[in-house]
Amino acid sequence: xxxxxxxxxxxxxxxxxxxxxxxxxxxxxxxxxxxxxxxDVDVEYSQGxxxxxxxxxxxxxxxxxGPNQQIWWSSPLSGPRRYEYVQxxxxxxxxxxxxxxxxxxxxxxEEVCGVRI
Numbered sequence: 482x483x484x485x486x487x488x489x490x491x492x493x494x495x496x497x498x499x500x501x502x503x504x505x506x507x508x509x510x511x512x513x514x515x516x517x518x519x520x521d522v523d524v525e526y527s528q529g530x531x532x533x534x535x536x537x538x539x540x541x542x543x544x545x546x547g548p549n550q551q552i553w554w555s556s557p558l559s560g561p562r563r564y565e566y567v568q569x570x571x572x573x574x575x576x577x578x579x580x581x582x583x584x585x586x587x588x589x590x591e592e593v594c595g596v597r598i
Contacts, residue, residue, distance in 0.1 A: 492566065497550045500566050504552065505531045505543060508586060511598040519594065538593040541586070551575070552582060558589050 491497070505526055512524045512533060521536025529545035539557030546553050546563075552572055554562040564572040564582045572582040587598050 491550050494547070497547065497566070498545070500570060501529070501545045501552055503570060504572055504582065505529075505545070508533075508543065508583070511583075511587075512590075514598060515590070515594065515596060518596070535590075535593060541589070543582075543586075554582065554585075556589060558592065559585070 492500075508531060509524055509526045512522075515522045515535070516524055519535075521534075523532070523534040525532045525534075529547075531543040533541040533543075535541075540555075541557070542553075542555040544553050549563070550566065552564040554564060556562070562585075563575045565575045567573050573579045574582070574585070590596065590598050
């Protein structure tokens with residue numbers, strides 16, 4: 482499996498898109514439980530953008546940023562973040578805390594919905 486670390490050369494474009502699509506697909510599938518169990522929840526993935534609308538609890542957006550080979554995150558709780566692919570299928574916050582995107586999202590969803598994904 483491809484291993485990348487900050488400061489190393491970027492991955493081939495096709496590899497980036499496959500890894501980003503895989504991540505966003507995983508998130509979409511994990512959030513299906515919210516759509517099935519809660520009202521006012523809409524999760525939609527289209528053209529590299531995953532919108533997670535939790536009604537009055539807020540809207541999260543995860544989107545591919547091909548030129549930077551990142552996933553950008555917008556959250557009503559933690560604000561904007563940028564995630565980079567660093568090893569295997571792991572994406573981490575590049576600015577401050579090196580948190581994994583799946584763990585960060587699960588924590589925020591549980592905080593606002595009381596549901597573990």
